[in-house]
Amino acid sequence: SAVISQKPSRDICQRGTSLTIQCQVDSQVTMMFWYRQQPGQSLTLIATANQGSEATYESGFVIDKFPISRPNLTFSTLTVSNMSPEDSSIYLCSVRSGGQPQHFGDGTRLSIL
Amino acid sequence: GQQVMQIPQYQHVQEGEDFTTYCNSSTTLSNIQWYKQRPGGHPVFLIQLVKSGEVKKQKRLTFQFGEAKKNSSLHITATQTTDVGTYFCAGSNTGGFKTIFGAGTRLFVKA
Numbered sequence: 001s002a003v004i005s006q007k008p009s010r011d012i013c014q015r016g017t018s019l020t021i022q023c024q025v026d027s028q029v030t031m032m033f034w035y036r037q038q039p040g041q042s043l044t045l046i047a048t049a050n051q052g053s054e055a056t057y058e059s060g061f062v063i064d065k066f067p068i069s070r071p072n073l074t075f076s077t078l079t080v081s082n083m084s085p086e087d088s089s090i091y092l093c094s095v096r097s098g099g100q101p102q103h104f105g106d107g108t109r110l111s112i113l
Numbered sequence: 114g115q116q117v118m119q120i121p122q123y124q125h126v127q128e129g130e131d132f133t134t135y136c137n138s139s140t141t142l143s144n145i146q147w148y149k150q151r152p153g154g155h156p157v158f159l160i161q162l163v164k165s166g167e168v169k170k171q172k173r174l175t176f177q178f179g180e181a182k183k184n185s186s187l188h189i190t191a192t193q194t195t196d197v198g199t200y201f202c203a204g205s206n207t208g209g210f211k212t213i214f215g216a217g218t219r220l221f222v223k224a
Contacts, residue, residue: 001158031210042201043156043214092155101146101161102203102212106154 002027006093006105013083013112020079021108023093028073033102034066035092043092049076083112115140117204119215127223132189134218136202143207145178145185150217151198159187192222 003026013019023032032049047055047068055068070076080087093105116139126132136145144163148156160169162178162185169176175188185204189196202215 040219042216045211045213048211090155096210096212099144101144101158103158104148104155 001100001103002029002095002097004093004095004103004105006108008108009106010109011111013110015084015112017083018079018081019083019110020077021091021093023076023078023095023105025074025095029095029097030073031096031102032070032076033094033096034068034076034078035094035104037090037092037107039089046078046091049078080110083110085112088112115204115206115213117202117213117215119202119218121218122216123219123221125221125223126192128194129191132192132196132220134187134200134202134220136185136187136204136215138183138204138213140183140206142182142204145182145202145204146212147176147185147187148201148203149198150201154198156201189220192220194222194224196220197222 005024007022034046035043036046037043045058046061047057049055049068049070051070065081067079088111090107090109092107094102096102118137120135146161147159150156160176165182166180167178173190177186199217199219201217203212205212
């Protein structure tokens with residue numbers, strides 16, 4: 001399976017600031033996704049990162065708050081904008097190609113003070 | 114929309130006891146995947162089931178996909194402390210590219 005590198009692995013940020021999380025895959029993948037996982041909870045899909053076009057956001061998530069880029073088939077970024085304590089969570093990059101199952105990066109553990 | 118329900122939410126077992134988690138979808142699935150997430154870790158892919166009635170085994174783990182492709186189960190025989198973690202099922206609709214995750218079952222194993 002693809003090797004997924006996500007960084008930073010963790011960060012502590014001040015409210016009102018923004019953080020960009022990077023996801024790099026060692027091979028070209030068809031689909032890239034961004035998930036959020038709050039403590040003790042399941043995974044919630046934020047958006048599907050589309051190569052060369054705007055991401056497809058799930059209900060409850062908007063581009064102004066979570067801008068996403070995907071310039072090519074191996075790289076994507078998620079920005080968490082104007083952060084508040086409610087944004088404290090684990091953010092996970094996930095990839096999938098063809099009929100293969102999804103695989104996840106190590107995640108970014110984000111705390112907002 | 115599609116929903117994937119998973120029970121139980123938590124399970125405490127004594128080491129050596131068996132454990133089962135169940136997953137049920139509101140719609141027919143094209144496939145189902147199972148993941149394990151250790152405390153502090155990220156979800157790690159365990160297996161994918163595609164065929165109706167499919168049963169797959171990985172050592173002490175047995176995975177089943179229902180005949181109607183709407184439910185699935187993961188059974189662990191003789192649990193060990195290394196089995197501790199949260200087990201998630203995740204399903205995709207036919208033709209869909211999104212995977213919907215169940216709420217997960219957190220397994221605690223007492224030595």
